[in-house]
Amino acid sequence: QDKAEQSYVACLRQSPNHTDCNHALAVLYVRSQRRKDADHLVEDWVRREPKSAAAYAEYGWLCSLDKDYPKAISACQRAYELDPHDVHALNELGQLYETLNRQDRALNMYERSLEFQPHQADVGLRVSRLKAQGVGLPHPD
Template sequence: MNEFSLNSLLEDLKNPDEKVRYEATAELWRIWFYQKGVAGFEILQRSQALLEAGEIAKAEGLLREIIAAQPDFAEAWNRRAVLYYILRDYKKALNDCQMAVELIPFHFGALHGMGLCYLALEEYSAAIVAFRKALEIQPYALENQRLILECTAKLS
């Protein structure tokens, strides 16, 4: 994908038209999941199926392997962050979210995940920063707006 197309998708996330935002969001997720082609996508799918089947160790192992083999696969880091978040290992989840954002600075899913991790760790100021960064990319994301208010209330 060329830079113009990517910038166009990022601009579409700020469009007042909900349908335009939805399509841009879906396309960005598709790009991230297919960053390493069909083979990478299939590994992410398998790890998700294992996670849903309760085979956490196998799901984590699969993600660990793909990250070791392709450390620039941002969505693999993000998927492992989700796994760690589900396990309530918020520090590991946060580290993986940070890696995903390092690789793709506009990864609104990983930024949102960082906010959730900070919230779970009761680091409300850091959570607000992460949710605000996600909102800069997706200004209509009501969940991030709501979570900023929640964190702000906890700081008062």
């Protein structure tokens, strides 16, 4: 764990906005019961890069861990507005919509994600499962 953390920190020193390093370090912090470090990392990223879809998607993921679904959806929607091709934001929105029993919206997000990155086996399984349940296109609220 220490070596992994050191590697991620070194990566971020070289490239502070490296999406995969930011995500991996945030996950490492969360799994190591260092949630405040994860929050600090991601909040700093959002402050440094307010136009980064990846940073907002990561913030949305952290909010979803707290079950703060309105804040999580807001952050992920902001990510989507900044970059409608951001797969992390699309997948996070899909998972949030599933949690909130909006399978139609979840399916829509997952299908969009697969348009941009078709080789996501886990997302493909989610789409298949939702379609097998008879979930269709979203309908207006």
